[in-house]
Amino acid sequence: MIERIEQIRADGQAAIESAGSADALEALRVELLGRSSELTAILRGIGELPGEQRGAVGGAANRAQKQLEQALTERREELVGDELDRRLAGEQVDVTLPGSPLPAPGSLHLVNQTRREIEDVFCGLGYRVAEGPEIEHDYYNFTALNHPPGHPARMVQDTFYVDPASVDSARWDPDRHPASRPSARLGQERSEARPNLPPGPRDVLLHTHTSPMQVRSMELAPPPLRIIVPGSVYRRDNDATHTPMFSQVEGLAVDEGISLADLQGTLLELARAIFGPDREVRLRPHYFPFTEPSVEVDVSCFACGGTGSVGGRRDPLCKGAGWIEILGAGMIDPNVFGFVREFGYDPETVQGFAFGMGIERIAMLKHAVPDLRLFFEGDLRFARQFR
Numbered sequence: 023m024i025e026r027i028e029q030i031r032a033d034g035q036a037a038i039e040s041a042g043s044a045d046a047l048e049a050l051r052v053e054l055l056g057r058s059s060e061l062t063a064i065l066r067g068i069g070e071l072p073g074e075q076r077g078a079v080g081g082a083a084n085r086a087q088k089q090l091e092q093a094l095t096e097r098r099e100e101l102v103g104d105e106l107d108r109r110l111a112g113e114q115v116d117v118t119l120p121g122s123p124l125p126a127p128g129s130l131h132l133v134n135q136t137r138r139e140i141e142d143v144f145c146g147l148g149y150r151v152a153e154g155p156e157i158e159h160d161y162y163n164f165t166a167l168n169h170p171p172g173h174p175a176r177m178v179q180d181t182f183y184v185d186p187a188s189v190d191s192a193r194w195d196p197d198r199h200p201a202s203r204p205s206a207r208l209g210q211e212r213s214e215a216r217p218n219l220p221p222g223p224r225d226v227l228l229h230t231h232t233s234p235m236q237v238r239s240m241e242l243a244p245p246p247l248r249i250i251v252p253g254s255v256y257r258r259d260n261d262a263t264h265t266p267m268f269s270q271v272e273g274l275a276v277d278e279g280i281s282l283a284d285l286q287g288t289l290l291e292l293a294r295a296i297f298g299p300d301r302e303v304r305l306r307p308h309y310f311p312f313t314e315p316s317v318e319v320d321v322s323c324f325a326c327g328g329t330g331s332v333g334g335r336r337d338p339l340c341k342g343a344g345w346i347e348i349l350g351a352g353m354i355d356p357n358v359f360g361f362v363r364e365f366g367y368d369p370e371t372v373q374g375f376a377f378g379m380g381i382e383r384i385a386m387l388k389h390a391v392p393d394l395r396l397f398f399e400g401d402l403r404f405a406r407q408f409r
């Protein structure tokens with residue numbers, strides 16, 4: 023009996039090892055270990071054997087059963103592996119397998135990195151980011167910012183004017199701003215001062231600064247207001263330090279009891295966040311139409327530490343001055359509040375400050391970029407230096 027069991031095991035194992043498919047293996051399992059298999063019959067009949075044989079036969083049969091089960095499992099795994107190998111050989115792309123690593127992802131352009139850096143600083147100070155339309159009314163870009171028609175400051179910003187009839191109304195709807203009624207107001211302005219302007223369609227333009235959002239934001243919400251407005255702006259300029267398009271961040275804070283000291287403290291926070299914790303700022307008197315007083319803001323030079331010299335030679339970055347101009351700012355002219363008085367901005371009770379900076383200028387200073395045009399040429403060798 024024990025010899026027969028050994029025979030079943032040996033034949034079974036040989037058959038299992040040569041089985042060529044999962045189906046064949048399953049048939050073998052039924053044949054060798056199933057309910058009507060010879061081995062099962064032997065195991066069932068052990069109780070009827072003479073007592074002295076039971077232990078030996080039972081042990082042999084149990085061992086044979088285990089060995090066959092083991093052989094079946096091993097062969098099944100081999101067959102699955104073979105099956106995968108065959109599929110891999112047959113299919114050039116197996117989308118179920120993990121892919122090779124993606125190429126290195128792209129990165130933000132230096133201008134956008136710098137814009138986000140500035141936004142982060144002001145969001146930390148409780149400001150909200152607002153964005154305005156690039157195609158803008160003369161009213162918001164100039165008139166309501168205290169550049170009345172005919173004002174010489176309009177000529178400083180060489181403006182691209184737009185024929186309103188040529189603009190896709192999906193991109194520019196003159197009446198989409200619910201609180202604005204520029205056409206009505208422009209009618210008034212026009213009859214008074216318009217004759218000073220050259221003839222032509224001059225009520226619609228590409229915004230020359232992001233400042234139009236000052237008045238738009240005040241029309242939408244009463245004070246207190248703290249916003250920054252990043253955006254691309256357009257002027258008819260083109261040389262090493264001017265391009266027809268550049269990026270700007272405008273900032274605006276309006277509340278009761280705001281003073282020039284608040285402006286200075288806010289800009290000090292910005293200067294230290296961008297250019298280093300040891301920076302100082304200074305304000306110099308200047309002129310802008312929509313702020314009074316107006317200032318230009320300098321940051322202490324981060325190349326020479328404000329001394330004006332590096333290694334005994336004049337610092338080329340600050341030209342020996344120890345200070346670098348970074349932006350223009352000022353207290354909002356009460357005349358500007360006059361345009362939004364009906365929206366809760368009484369020039370007698372609210373004050374505010376505004377500032378505006380060129381994002382490329384900040385990036386050029388911080389990263390020693392020598393020419394503004396490098397930002398817009400699309401040369402990857404430039405862009406990759408700032409990943």
Ligand SMILES: [Zn+2]
Binds near residue numbers: 323326339341343
């Ligand atoms: Zn310096």
